[in-house]
Amino acid sequence: MRKRKEIIAINSITDMHCHILPGMDDGAKDVETSVKMAQMALAEGISRIIATPHFEPDIKNIEDFVAKREEAILHLTSELKARGIDIEILTGAEVYLTPSLLELARLERLCLGNSRYMLVEIPFMSVPIWMDELLYSLQLKGVTPVLAHPERNIKLITKPQILDNFVDRGLMLQINASSFYDGIARDIRGFMKYVMKNQMVHFLATDAHSTGSRPPKIQDSIRVIADAYGRDIVEYMLENAREIR
Ligand SMILES: [Fe+2]
Numbered sequence: 001m002r003k004r005k006e007i008i009a010i011n012s013i014t015d016m017h018c019h020i021l022p023g024m025d026d027g028a029k030d031v032e033t034s035v036k037m038a039q040m041a042l043a044e045g046i047s048r049i050i051a052t053p054h055f056e057p058d059i060k061n062i063e064d065f066v067a068k069r070e071e072a073i074l075h076l077t078s079e080l081k082a083r084g085i086d087i088e089i090l091t092g093a094e095v096y097l098t099p100s101l102l103e104l105a106r107l108e109r110l111c112l113g114n115s116r117y118m119l120v121e122i123p124f125m126s127v128p129i130w131m132d133e134l135l136y137s138l139q140l141k142g143v144t145p146v147l148a149h150p151e152r153n154i155k156l157i158t159k160p161q162i163l164d165n166f167v168d169r170g171l172m173l174q175i176n177a178s179s180f181y182d183g184i185a186r187d188i189r190g191f192m193k194y195v196m197k198n199q200m201v202h203f204l205a206t207d208a209h210s211t212g213s214r215p216p217k218i219q220d221s222i223r224v225i226a227d228a229y230g231r232d233i234v235e236y237m238l239e240n241a242r243e244i245r
């Protein structure tokens with residue numbers, strides 16, 4: 001007889017990649033959407049969200065970005081408090097990796113919470129030739145880069161071995177919760193197996209943008225990962241996110 005799948009529900013989750021702030025990017029379009037996303041997240045066992053609006057160094061001004069983000073967080077947290085929704089929102093960003101990033105002052109403003117971890121993204125179609133050098137330069141500045149959803153990069157999907165060197169040299173990886181159960185998972189199955197089996201994934205997060213097509217859901221992925229790779233790896237990834245302060 002087939003063994004019944006272990007049902008696990010983990011609480012006190014930190015979602016370290018979420019576009020919950022209203023009006024900042026292609027995430028929550030208004031504060032009502034943000035509040036609904038927070039309610040959904042809470043129902044998923046998420047108690048802390050690191051808000052990670054997109055920041056593109058070549059297009060956006062960091063001072064304006066930080067000021068706008070502060071305003072959005074204040075607005076959202078007061079709204080959550082007024083409605084009795086007990087969820088903590090921290091500052092963060094999803095930084096588009098480009099050489100001009102190095103010219104910016106006080107990079108810690110773009111890091112997750114008060115940590116020195118920076119969530120970075122690269123183009124979907126390629127792995128830039130300067131990536132290696134740029135990541136190293138960030139590390140010299142005391143920043144630990146965390147690559148957002150490598151499973152969405154065409155080049156990495158076809159050749160996950162490219163990541164070996166990067167990870168060996170301190171790059172951390174964040175996988176989207178939906179990539180473990182969505183329809184797209186079929187195309188990226190080999191990639192996911194490679195990075196999971198080789199224990200190269202450090203973070204699991206929702207990368208939520210709305211309540212609809214990209215919602216803040218994580219429990220389904222927790223079940224899938226625990227079933228396929230063991231509960232320890234789930235706890236490891238969630239604990240890493242909890243450690244971000
Ligand atoms: Fe994102």
